[in-house]
Amino acid sequence: MNPSLLTHLLKPLDGARLECDGMSSVISWGLHEQGVTHRVKSGMIHRGDVSICHVWIELFTGHVIDLRARMWLGDRLDVPHGVFRPEDYPHVTYIEHPDKERMGVMDGWLVMALSDGLAGKVRWSDLAREAKSEPRVAQ
Incomplete structure (x- = not known):
């Protein structure tokens, strides 16, 4: 996987x-x-003295998919964006709240509407x- x-x-x-x-x-x-x-995980994302409620995705490999961390923590290179291993960003911490239930999978028409067709x-x-x-x- 790349x-x-x-x-x-x-x-x-x-x-x-x-x-x-x-987005998640x-x-x-x-x-x-x-x-x-x-x-789909929900909880908190922390960087320095900033803690924000957040939602992200974890793949079976342990990689995280997060396209919105920079929305909350700043558009900086030390804040993750995309698909990554959390340990590659030691200044950012994801803390899951396992008791939080996430909604089920959306219908395709709703996904297209929410994403403006993207x-x-x-x-x-x-x-x-x-x-x-x-x-x-x-290599």
């Missing part, structure tokens, strides 16, 4: 006027449609193929 490629494949969603809960729901829909094992520009099958592939060792 996190940079997955981030690139999700790029069309960057322009969606969605906060973390809506849209991405979860696409992953679910393609049979990619994942969990979800239709994501190559979900390519994303799924890459997400399900074996991790690659950097």
Whole structure:
């Protein structure tokens, strides 16, 4: 699995006027449609003295998908964006509230409406193929 490629494949969603809960729901829909094992998580994201309620996705590999951390913690290189391993961002902490229930998978028409049609520009099958592939060792 190549996190940079997955981030690139999700790029069309960057322009969606969605906060973390809506964005995570849209991405979860696409992953679910393609049979990619994942969990939508809700809780808090921390950086320094800033703590914000947040929603993100965790893949079965332990990678996180988060396109909205920078919305809350600043558009900085030390704040994650896209698909990444949390340990690569030691100054940012995700804390799940496991007692929080997340809504089920949305219908496709609602996903398209919420994302202003941008979800239709994501190559979900390519994303799924890459997400399900074996991790690659950097050379």
